[in-house]
Amino acid sequence: MNTFPIFVTCPRGVETLLATELGTLGIHACTPQRGGVAAQATLEAAYRACLWSRIASRVLMPLQRFEAPDADALYEQAMQIAWTDIFSADTTFAIEVAGRSEGIGHTHFAGLKIKDAIVDQFRNQGHARPSVDTERPGIRIHLHLERAHATLSLDLAGDSLHRRGYRRDGVEAPLKENLASAILLLAGWPALAEQGAPLLDPLCGSGTLPIEAAWMAADIAPGILRKRWGFEGWLDHQPATWLRLREEAGIRRREGLARALPFIAGSDLDPRAIAAARDNAARAGLAERIDWQISEALTTRPPPAATQGLFVCNPPYGERLGMEAELVKLYSLLGVHLKQHFGGWRAAVFTSRVDLGQRMGLRADGLHNLYNGAIACKLLTFALHAPTTESSTSPWNLTPASAPKGGEDFANRLRKNLKHLNKWARRNEVENFRVYDADLPDYALAIDLYQTPERHAHVQEYAAPKTIEPAKAEARLREALAQLQHVLELPPAHLHYKLRRAQKGEAQYARQGDSNAFHQINEHGCTLAVNFEDYLDTGIFLDHRPLRLRIQREAHDKRVLNLFCYTGAASVHAAVGGARQTLSIDLSNTYLEWAQHNLNINGARAWLYDHPPAPGERLPAHALIRADCRKWLAEQAGQPQPPLFDLIFFDPPTFSNSKKMDGTLDIQRDHVELIEHCLRLLAPGGTLYFSNNRRGFRLDPAIAARAQVEDITLKTLDEDFKRPPPAHKAWCIRPIA
Structure with a gap:
């Protein structure tokens, strides 16, 4: 039978794997090259590659390779190809351009030159002008630029082969279907599936890996659901041959689904991801063939009596600081989890973060360099030798694990x-x-x-x-x-x-995530909101618990000022303690809103001002003001009749160079001036509680000359913080009568 050259593209890193696969489909002289495989194929074998290749992206039939130093050369060479012998004037077409050339700077312009040549040739030969359709063309022409050379090819697939047809249009997946199949092949899934071994993906997202695994196990052609093909508008297309191959694939699909498939499961913590996975599986004809669960990756267990199987996952890559911390936790615990529960299994972790892969503490027996689009990634494969001692009647066994090894001290x-x-x-x-x-x-x-x-x-x-x-x-x-x-x-x-x-400026308080997952805790009758994911701190400093309780006990019928109030926990304690008034000052909108919420959930309706009120303006019982505390203090202390408070809680940061404030704050340098301003705002008999957590901080002796000063550090450290050095230092300061 006649053969012709083809070039089959694929994700970078799987070229050799693709060459092996193409050989099983009857394609000869397969030569792996960067980004694909050059080969010789009959028309039937090329059809088989389109229908059955799990790894390929496109099947290209080169029409002409030529030198193209500039865009004019593209036009001239394209005019040499007999386009009217390839498709008819009533067939729409599109040009796709890949690669780059020094002489052709704009790929869109290059595509226009090829389009012009095709249209001009049709007109010159007396045909109607064929139309361009970039969305659903009848023929797709592929132009590849490589330095001074160009290759024009007919795209037999028409659209990328990773688009199997089971994913809803417009829904992008972080892992393309053909790359997922390559991961499964490199992980040894076909051999395990033949033995009836299970597969678990505990970070399944929209389900690509489990669905591709099920199609492999059921011998389902990856192109079986596709409705359109690039060769259908080609004048040399042989519909009878294609129909025969389609019917053969349909028979194999029915036979495969009639067999019992291995247990295949996917889980994810995001209910939306699992809903999408279920929908994709149903569209793939696998509605009852894959077990989907909403659960965390580290709760996954093997099915009962499963002594071998494949644990495969594609963890998130992490683009934010908060996500980074969660990924460190995930990878650190994943290695322990695999050793504890999956002895005898194989594991495959596809990641762009090899540095995090090392945190698993497992020695990889395989390391494959792959690309997810333009992102360089690694596929790490492991043989897990630790024995499994658990048994369960549930494939999602949640029985307590035995004690992990290491870290006994x-x-x-x-x-x-x-x-x-x-x-x-x-x-x-x-x-x-x-x-x-x-x-x-x-x-x-x-x-x-x-x-x-x-x-x-x-x-x-x-x-x-x-x-x-x-x-x-x-x-x-x-x-x-x-x-x-x-x-x-x-x-x-x-x-x-x-x-x-070590943090600079306000980095300690910067947002690190966007979970918005708030929880409520109780502290001495106060309800406080905390967030464990989105910030470095949770929204409450536990070491200040005794000091907050002291404020709560002393606040009855008093006016309380909370400077650098953070999330307002001390203000809440004062309000719960019966304070006549609380005023909380901070520069952060985020934390002021958090403080307002804390006050509100404790029944103290709070009002938030985004700038200092006018002098003399009457404030509500519980108010929060967005202001630079240092500037606000100086302005209030400078008034002839400053506002007076019975209790002031002053817990400033060690250092701040926030762009929102004037200059910088250095508490060792600036504390004397700030404390003097606070004393100016104290009512007769009032108390200032001053605290900070700067290591080596020394209170200036000048303060003791102007006020009664008591070091209450030890009295404000509970049993859980009695470790040297102290978590903070604190003083009770009162004006000398």
């Missing part, structure tokens, strides 16, 4: 702290407290427990010194997170990880 210290602090917390009606704070040098973490009423753990890792090897620090974190989850019996979604580095 950390686990023992955590249990010891918990035993002591749980007793103390019950006696003192404390629900949210710090349970661990770098007690062991190798595990440099601060761990806070919150009751919402479900228990959450907020974990902050102190940046390791440069003398510690990164691999060792990663291993310690992995051990600590696994042991923490085990000891506290926490679901992974309730374990929140952050990396705490």
Whole structure:
């Protein structure tokens, strides 16, 4: 039979895999090249490649390769091709341009030149002018530019072959179907499927990997659902041959679906993703063939009695700081999870973050360089040798895991702290407290427990010194997170990880995520909203708990000023304590709105002003003002009759160079002036509580010469913060009568 040259394109990195696949489809002389495979094919074999290739993107039939130093050469060479022998005037066409050339700077202009040549040739030969249709053309012409050369080809597929037809139009997926198939082939799924082994994707998104896996197992042609093909408008198309191949694919599909398929499951924490996955699976003819679950990746377990299988996933890449922390947690716990629960299985993790892949603590037996579009990625494959001892009647077994290996010293210290602090917390009606704070040098973490009423753990890792090897620090974190989850019996979604580095300006308070997931905690009769995901801090500083309680007990019928109020927790305590008035000042709209919400949910209706009210303006009982605290203090203290407060809580940042404020704030440098302004605003018999967390801070002796000063640091540190050095320093300051 006659053969002709073809070039089959594919995602970068799978060219050799594609050459092997094309060989099984009857295509000869396959030569892998960058971005595809050059080969020789009969027309029937080319049809088979369009219908059956799971990896290919396009099947191109080169028409002419030529030198093209400029756009005029494109026109001249295109005129040499007998376009009227390729398609008729009533067939629409489109030009697609790929690659680049130094002499042709604009691909759109290059496409116009080819279009002009085609249209002019039809007219010159007395034919009607064929129409261009960029959306649904009858013929698609492919122009590839490579330096000074150009290749014009007929696109036999017409549209990219990754578009199988089961995904709704307009819905983009982070993983194209042909790349998903390549991942499954490289992970060894076909051999496992033949043995009836299961496949689990715990981060399935819209379901591409499980659906492609099911089509492989059921011997379903990846092009079976497609309605349009590029060769259908080609004058040399052989409809009878194509119909025969389609009928053969239909028979194989029916036979494949009549067989029992391996257990294939996909799960995701996002209900919208699972809804999309179910819809895609139904459109793929797999409505009852894939098990979909809304669940977290780290709760996935093997089906009962499954001694082998494939655990495959494509974790999110992470583009924000908050997402980065969540990915560190995910990868760190994923390796432990696989070793604990999936012994005897194979695992495949497709990622653009090889640095995070190393956090899994597993030795990869395969490493493949792939591309997801323009993004360089790696496929890591693992053989999991640890024995599996669990059994269950459910494919989504959630039985407690045995204790993880490694980090036993950390686990023992955590249990010891918990035993002591749980007793103390019950006696003192404390629900949210710090349970661990770098007690062991190798595990440099601060761990806070919150009751919402479900228990959450907020974990902050102190940046390791440069003398510690990164691999060792990663291993310690992995051990600590696994042991923490085990000891506290926490679901992974309730374990929140952050990396705490030295911050500049307001970076500590910058938004890191957009979950908007707020929870409510109780503290001494006050309800406070916290957020574990979107900011470095949760919205409350637990070390100030005793100081807030002191304010609550002293606030009855008093006017209370809260400077640098953050989320207004101290204002809430004052309001709950019966304060006559609370005034909260901060420069951040985000935190002022948070503070307003905190006051409102405690029955203290609060009003928020986006700028300081006019002098003498009467304020409501609970008010919040957006203002630079330093500037506001100076202005109020400079008035002949400044507003007077009975209680002032002053907890400034150590340093700030926010663009919203004038100049910079350095609390060591500026505290004398700021405290003097505060004293000017104190009513007779009033009290100023001044606190900050700067290491090595020294209160200027000049303050003691003008006011009564009492260092109350030790009195404001509860049992969970009695570790040197103190989390903060605090003073009670009163004017000298």
